[in-house]
Amino acid sequence: MIEVAISLASNIITASVTWLLARRKNIADARKAEAEAKASELDVIEDAIKIWRELAEDLKKEVQRLSDDNKALKCEVGKLRLINNKILRALDKINADNAEMVVNQLKKDIGNESID
Numbered sequence: 001m002i003e004v005a006i007s008l009a010s011n012i013i014t015a016s017v018t019w020l021l022a023r024r025k026n027i028a029d030a031r032k033a034e035a036e037a038k039a040s041e042l043d044v045i046e047d048a049i050k051i052w053r054e055l056a057e058d059l060k061k062e063v064q065r066l067s068d069d070n071k072a073l074k075c076e077v078g079k080l081r082l083i084n085n086k087i088l089r090a091l092d093k094i095n096a097d098n099a100e101m102v103v104n105q106l107k108k109d110i111g112n113e114s115i116d
Contacts, residue, residue: 083110086106086110087106087110088107090102090103090105090106
């Protein structure tokens with residue numbers, strides 16, 4: 001009976017010590033895994049930031065190009081409005097007697113010989 005009690009006590013002590021040591025190791029492993037997960041998460045966030053920065057730079061370049069195109073188109077529209085106004089004023093002056101003269105003057109003013 002004493003042998004059974006000693007054997008049982010030694011088994012309980014061995015199991016308790018093993019459980020305590022394994023518990024410490026498991027806690028350490030869990031903390032290590034958590035730290036690795038946080039590091040991995042930071043790497044993912046850094047990659048996302050890099051992608052957004054590149055995208056923002058590309059968009060900035062595109063906005064600048066579109067702004068330049070817009071300025072050029074505004075200039076062209078301004079020129080075309082001036083030509084249109086000249087044509088409208090010439091149309092107001094045209095009558096049967098001076099049509100050819102007004103058209104020639106208009107061609108000269110606009111600098112476009114294709115107006116008929």
